[in-house]
Amino acid sequence: MTIVVEDLDSAAARARELVGAGGRLLGITGPPGVGKTWLVEQILARTNGVPAAHVPMDGFHLADATLDQLGLREVKGAPETFDVLGYAAALRRIVAREDPVVYVPAFERDLEQPVAGAVAVPRDASLVVTEGNYLLLDEPGWREVHALLDECWYVDVAADLRVRRLVARHVAYGKSSAEAAEWVARSDEANARLVETTKTRADVVVRLG
Numbered sequence: 001m002t003i004v005v006e007d008l009d010s011a012a013a014r015a016r017e018l019v020g021a022g023g024r025l026l027g028i029t030g031p032p033g034v035g036k037t038w039l040v041e042q043i044l045a046r047t048n049g050v051p052a053a054h055v056p057m058d059g060f061h062l063a064d065a066t067l068d069q070l071g072l073r074e075v076k077g078a079p080e081t082f083d084v085l086g087y088a089a090a091l092r093r094i095v096a097r098e099d100p101v102v103y104v105p106a107f108e109r110d111l112e113q114p115v116a117g118a119v120a121v122p123r124d125a126s127l128v129v130t131e132g133n134y135l136l137l138d139e140p141g142w143r144e145v146h147a148l149l150d151e152c153w154y155v156d157v158a159a160d161l162r163v164r165r166l167v168a169r170h171v172a173y174g175k176s177s178a179e180a181a182e183w184v185a186r187s188d189e190a191n192a193r194l195v196e197t198t199k200t201r202a203d204v205v206v207r208l209g
């Protein structure tokens with residue numbers, strides 16, 4: 001039976017318990033706009049001094065120039081528009097704890113582009129939280145990502161609230177309301193349908209009230 005977590009303090013306590021039990025790499029997944037990035041920030045603010053790092057899957061977005069070469073610009077955000085092997089390799093390095101620091105890229109929302117070396121993951125980070133849409137996808141590359149996680153949570157929220165937040169975020173970063181609504185309906189929601197199929201593989205479902 002899947003465990004359900006319904007408030008932030010319980011989520012943070014569970015993350016600390018994972019560390020206490022010898023775990024280190026926590027995955028958080030769920031459809032676009034569900035609040036994954038927000039949840040990680042909330043958890044990291046509640047680790048009670050446990051040194052922690054945040055590794056966004058979004059940092060492994062391919063650059064627009066690469067998407068143009070591959071003819072994938074129109075489906076930016078779909079699984080094939082990420083460097084999944086690079087993501088898995090970075091997680092492998094983080095798990096191996098051989099290097100004193102592993103630098104990973106982050107997604108810059110103003111530029112809508114990844115930026116290399118944006119996040120430092122020190123070897124002594126006791127908790128590393130990685131979050132993104134496709135952590136539980138049953139596809140080559142993504143399966144390896146899943147296998148590297150000590151635990152994976154799926155964030156669930158009512159679809160109408162999720163869509164409202166997504167549209168608002170696109171508008172906040174410069175799209176018109178019409179552009180935002182079109183992008184969400186065509187692109188984000190197609191990806192959401194795919195991510196929803198991965199929920200059954202999660203160890204924990206997070207459903208905040």
Ligand SMILES: Nc1ncnc2c1ncn2[C@@H]1O[C@H](COP(=O)(O)OP(=O)(O)OP(=O)(O)O)[C@@H](O)[C@H]1O
Binds near residue numbers: 032033036039058165
């Ligand atoms: N529980 C919440 N209460 C209030 N605002 C929230 C909450 N969760 C998320 N938000 C807001 O909703 C928007 C979407 O959240 P967020 O960016 O964390 O989603 P995400 O799952 O990381 O999306 P993506 O898959 O596109 O990266 C953000 O503007 C965020 O601040």
Ligand SMILES: [Mg+2]
Binds near residue numbers: 036037038058
């Ligand atoms: Mg996010």
